Amino acid sequence: MTKSYLAHRVATLKPSGIRKFFDIVATMKDVISLGIGEPDFDTPDPILKAGIESLKRGETHYTSNAGILELRQELSQHIQRMYGVSYDPVSEMLITVGVSEALYLALTAILEPGEEVLIPTPCFVAYQSEVILAGGVPVEIPSRMEDNFQPNLEALASAVTSRTKAILIGYPNNPTGAVASRETLLEVLRIAERHDLVVISDEIYDRLVYGIPHVCFAALPGARERTITLGGFSKDYAMTGWRIGYAAAPAETLKGLLRIHQYTIMSAPTTAQAAALVALRSGEPYVQEMLAEYNRRRQLIVGGLNHLGLPTFEPRGAFYAFPKISVTGMDDETFSQKLLEEERVAVVPGTAFGAGGEGFVRCSYATAYEKIEEALHRMERFMQRHG
Ligand SMILES: Cc1ncc(COP(=O)(O)O)c(C=O)c1O
Structure with missing residues (x-):
């Protein structure tokens, strides 16, 4: 062997x-x-063309580590307009290689070895493994169809230990299609507040909701300071291959994510950033x-x-x-x-x-x-x- x-x-x-x-x-x-x-x-065509035009203009170099400022500004306004949460584009936003990278950065930035992350499951296949790669321990909290696949709040609350550092949620949910209600998310926030936990909220499907509003976790009263919001372009704008996403968090936290990103990635693909800017401006x-x-x-x-x-x-x-x-x-x-x-x-x-x-x-x-x-x-x- x-x-x-x-x-x-x-x-x-x-x-x-x-x-x-x-x-x-x-x-x-x-x-x-x-x-x-x-x-x-x-x-969509205008987004595609924006990528091609960017290449033709000779934009074939690195961008700023955090991503093109204009894109961060547009994204900040977009989040403010959609959900009423305000993130400073200079110090609180980071453009990443998809939500996949953003998730890795968030977990690596906050976890000490052996710290636990509570994850309502079923969930996106990468969550547990990314926690392990970041040195943490994933703790699964199964949801039930009888509860419309909302997070099981009692199980969540009772799974908290002295080693728990964060709750990782993803709604709208892959694979169930569940959208967590505002009331449920407020209860998740209560638990996080009670035990001083970080909440990582993967909102990659935020625009894909059917007849009900998306609730941005950071928009809940008092949530913003302990939340890392992850979002992307892959699903909403049909841009999976462009590899573009973002993380938004209070400056002190974002600083940590940015540092890892600087050393591991440098900057998200320049062409994709140019395309993402047009996605926000003309993609609706x-x-x-x-x-x-x-x-x-x-x-x-x-x-x-x-x-x-x-x-x-x-x-x-x-x-x-x-x-x-x-x-x-x-x-x-x-x-x-x-x-x-x-x-x-x-x-x-x-x-x-x-x-x-x-x-x-x-x-x-x-x-x-x-x-x-x-x-x-x-x-x-x-x-x-x-x-
Ligand atoms: C819930 C969830 N988060 C993150 C991702 C990764 O997306 P990205 O293409 O932005 O890396 C996916 C992709 O399937 C997903 O379903």
Whole structure:
């Protein structure tokens, strides 16, 4: 056996449940994928052109470490306008390589070795691993479908120990589509205040909500000082490949994130920053157009899955449906594997998203309407055999 030079925390890191599954999908033909967590839309034209124009102007150099000031200013005004929270673009905002980097910076900046981070699950697959990479200990707090996948407040409060440093939340939620209510978030804030915890709020799907407002955690009375807000362009503006996101936090905290970013990244991609600026200035009609189409698909898939006898909670944000599949008598891994093998439909097993995901699968509706219709037909055949 070859010797491993890897650090223990890296060697023991679990591979993402999603990747493992999609390596299999990549080898198969005629698969309808409801597994992808990214918009099927291409980046809207004006945004794309802004990137190209920036390159043509010769903007092929580093930017300031924190990102182009004009972009930070525009973003600051955008957040102020949307949610009433004000962040100083000079000292409280940082442009990052997606929310992925922002998350890594936030955790690395605040955690001492062994400190715990409470995470309502199911959640985005990277949360637990990023906490471990930053030297911390993830503590999962499973949410329940019966509670509309809101964070379980009692479990959250009782999981706090002397080592707890932060609560990491992500609403609208990947994979459930749940949007935490203002009342629930106020209770999360109470718990954070009582124990002096940091709240890291991943709001990457903030614009993708259906008929209800997005609540920005930092906008809650008294929340701003203990909150690190993470946001991005990947989902709202269909810009996953541009790799652009941001972190916003009080200056004293942001300073720490910026320092790590300076040494590890230098600056977010210049072209993508130019494109993001135009996304904020001219992207709104496109966001609305994509949102309307997601909403049409959401109704199709949620209605369809419930009709097949797979109880599905109505998602109020993001672009995922999270049907309960335990009625089939299969666990979520077996269900996903059989559905793929027998009907060539790819979904993601709920356990990939942590505790609370067991017995569910994630179906993304960032897929064309007609493909969702065909996937539902195939699933109907599957359910006739296994339902
Ligand atoms: C909840 C959540 N946070 C963060 C990310 C990472 O996004 P980015 O492309 O900005 O790195 C994703 C991507 O799937 C996500 O679902």
